[in-house]
Amino acid sequence: MGDKKKKKSSAKTLQTAREAGNFGKKILASARTAAEEGKPIAWSMVDWWLGGTIAKAMGVELCYPENYGAFCASVRRAEPYLDYAESDGIPNTTCGYARNCIGYTRRLQENNFVIPQDAPGGGMPKPLFLLACGAVCDARYKWFQSLGRYMNVPVWTLEFPQTGVAEYYLAGNKEENIKFMVQELREFVSFLEKLLGKKMDWDNLSERLDTIFKTHQLAHEVDILRKSVPSPAVNTDFWALMIPHLYLPDDPEALEFYKRVYEEVKYKVDNKIGAIPNEKYRMAFSELPPWHTLGLFDEFAEKHGIAFVIESWNYHAPSPLPESEREGITDPLELIARYSYHKFNESAPTAKKYCMDPTIFTAPYLKWVEEYKVDGLFCHPLMSCRPATYTLMHLRNLLMEKFKVPSVVVEGDIVDLRVFNEEEAHAKIDAFIETMDYYREIRRKEGFGW
Amino acid sequence: MFYKAGLDIGSVMAKAVIMDNDKVLSYSIMPNRGSFYNAANNVLKEALEKAGLTYDKLNIIGTTGLGASFITYPHIKNTEVACQSRGMNYLLPSVRIVIEVGDQSTRVIKVTEKGRVADCVINDRCAAGSGRILLIISKVLRVNINDLGNFSITSTNPVRFSTSCSVFAETEAISRIAEGIKKEDIIAGLHQSMAIKIYSMIQKVKIEEKCAITGGGAKDLGLVKMLQKIIGKDLLVPDEPFISGAIGAALMAAEKEVVFT
Numbered sequence A: 001m002g003d004k005k006k007k008k009s010s011a012k013t014l015q016t017a018r019e020a021g022n023f024g025k026k027i028l029a030s031a032r033t034a035a036e037e038g039k040p041i042a043w044s045m046v047d048w049w050l051g052g053t054i055a056k057a058m059g060v061e062l063c064y065p066e067n068y069g070a071f072c073a074s075v076r077r078a079e080p081y082l083d084y085a086e087s088d089g090i091p092n093t094t095c096g097y098a099r100n101c102i103g104y105t106r107r108l109q110e111n112n113f114v115i116p117q118d119a120p121g122g123g124m125p126k127p128l129f130l131l132a133c134g135a136v137c138d139a140r141y142k143w144f145q146s147l148g149r150y151m152n153v154p155v156w157t158l159e160f161p162q163t164g165v166a167e168y169y170l171a172g173n174k175e176e177n178i179k180f181m182v183q184e185l186r187e188f189v190s191f192l193e194k195l196l197g198k199k200m201d202w203d204n205l206s207e208r209l210d211t212i213f214k215t216h217q218l219a220h221e222v223d224i225l226r227k228s229v230p231s232p233a234v235n236t237d238f239w240a241l242m243i244p245h246l247y248l249p250d251d252p253e254a255l256e257f258y259k260r261v262y263e264e265v266k267y268k269v270d271n272k273i274g275a276i277p278n279e280k281y282r283m284a285f286s287e288l289p290p291w292h293t294l295g296l297f298d299e300f301a302e303k304h305g306i307a308f309v310i311e312s313w314n315y316h317a318p319s320p321l322p323e324s325e326r327e328g329i330t331d332p333l334e335l336i337a338r339y340s341y342h343k344f345n346e347s348a349p350t351a352k353k354y355c356m357d358p359t360i361f362t363a364p365y366l367k368w369v370e371e372y373k374v375d376g377l378f379c380h381p382l383m384s385c386r387p388a389t390y391t392l393m394h395l396r397n398l399l400m401e402k403f404k405v406p407s408v409v410v411e412g413d414i415v416d417l418r419v420f421n422e423e424e425a426h427a428k429i430d431a432f433i434e435t436m437d438y439y440r441e442i443r444r445k446e447g448f449g450w
Numbered sequence B: 001m002f003y004k005a006g007l008d009i010g011s012v013m014a015k016a017v018i019m020d021n022d023k024v025l026s027y028s029i030m031p032n033r034g035s036f037y038n039a040a041n042n043v044l045k046e047a048l049e050k051a052g053l054t055y056d057k058l059n060i061i062g063t064t065g066l067g068a069s070f071i072t073y074p075h076i077k078n079t080e081v082a083c084q085s086r087g088m089n090y091l092l093p094s095v096r097i098v099i100e101v102g103d104q105s106t107r108v109i110k111v112t113e114k115g116r117v118a119d120c121v122i123n124d125r126c127a128a129g130s131g132r133i134l135l136i137i138s139k140v141l142r143v144n145i146n147d148l149g150n151f152s153i154t155s156t157n158p159v160r161f162s163t164s165c166s167v168f169a170e171t172e173a174i175s176r177i178a179e180g181i182k183k184e185d186i187i188a189g190l191h192q193s194m195a196i197k198i199y200s201m202i203q204k205v206k207i208e209e210k211c212a213i214t215g216g217g218a219k220d221l222g223l224v225k226m227l228q229k230i231i232g233k234d235l236l237v238p239d240e241p242f243i244s245g246a247i248g249a250a251l252m253a254a255e256k257e258v259v260f261t
């Protein structure tokens, strides 16, 4: 599995962002060590801290196939896995993460579950079970079911109610949803207790939850600092920093690390040091990145002075759970359910204000364009992902209609380099500069604040 | 006197204009025959000769197009979208939507009253929406590319192309020939399928009162007529659609106020 193509990674602008990749390495290394020691391992989807936290409290070491897909793409070694999945009948329009993971799993299975020597990052060991989550997309059900068959291991899928804006405001709807989610989590705890032959460690779970809240509080404050002009950090920093807060927020090491992230970003804000030396345009990016070519954003920065000031709603830590929601809640499962639900619905008031649906992937950007003084939106429709694509044209129209903020559309994929054309991206951004200039003028005339 | 040259070195054709302030003195168009470097030199030389000028009289050179990076003399390069926008604004100032059908791509550009790019949609993934498909089909049908339009406008029953991919469109055209369908209906069918694609691009930037078409595709009367029918609007066409990008390149270079001599 040679690395034929030139690497195209980003240099990143924050020192802490350059270090954040170590958390990705730590995830894989810890899982392999656990496997060697005969401890339980699971592969988990991004589930917005629902089941993963519970599994970890029970002593299960987790690997994250989505993160592994991003990693394989970033070192430009996903293609052989994509090809291998496709050669087993998986259509090339299936989620890039899923294809990468299925290709990897097929190799693992054919190697009698000994991690192949050439696996990027050292590879993921065979899991005891698979933890799936129904949030956001249908591909995620079928992907893990298929993995379950390749490896003959159980799959546990946590359902996550996806609420429309009008439904969110129906009396009692939210509490019903929370009740449902808590029940889901309770059943998952029973499943784990049976599988592992031990009881849930509730104190450990509460401690982890406490650490998550603290890590996320810092991550959220960093997001707020990023509203400053010039922007102290950019998208490529964020996509590295998200590893600790998305996958390991319950790890005290991640919490300590985030204190340093906060300090670094705060220092830059206080001293008006921009992430890029000559910030001329502030752009937002929606939604999932081209992991294989993040260096492209460094080129845009250098060539045009574009700072990507906010991006990828789904990877951000939410704002802290309001006190009113935490008060009197002693069941950690309920706290988890409320927190994940909060992540998905905290922008419902924005969606309501602008009479639009859906909240996810869309409404947060309507807030962000104003708060982050966004000049343009970079839309990245994905060849293989519907949820992070279908909202883009809608969002593009809304930003233009409500805020006179234009968008540029560059098609590609999270993992599949074969469908991405860098030249096209450059040509479109080159042309987009004038468009941003034009709408800046219009916004000024129409009295917008940026 | 402020002499400026604009060059648009496309994937098939090289175009050059010579301007004195805002007046076009001459232009030249020639196929690049596989060498961007030679084409850029030759097309500029010919345009200068037509204007009765020599290279050393030029104050500034602006360039654009795929082959512009092969130019070795000092020049200021700008994007094709911005150059088309400026060039069309110079040629047809009232136009707010420019459709440029080139060999490699089709672009729909929303232009401001000052010739700036307000929005644009580019179809460069798929040859089926660009001039390349016209070349492919003209070869399949053994019709000169310049005659496609004349065939198309006599069609009474354009065939429906069920595919939107140029590779399959070629196969489909071959099948239609085998079925004995008239050339004019096949060509008109192709124009119709391109026009529908372009119309969907126009809808993304929202249509405006005055629209124009430029680039090689604007020379295909069949395509222009079909687009007018699908859009429900007359399209303005510059006298010489090939040179709008080169004019824009010259104008944009002057905007940057870098003078070489």
Ligand code: SF4
Binding pocket: A095, A096, A097, A098, A136, A137, A138, A139, A140, A288, A384, A385, A386, A387, A388, A414
């Ligand atoms: S949301 Fe998109 S990227 Fe995520 S699992 Fe689904 S298809 Fe894949």
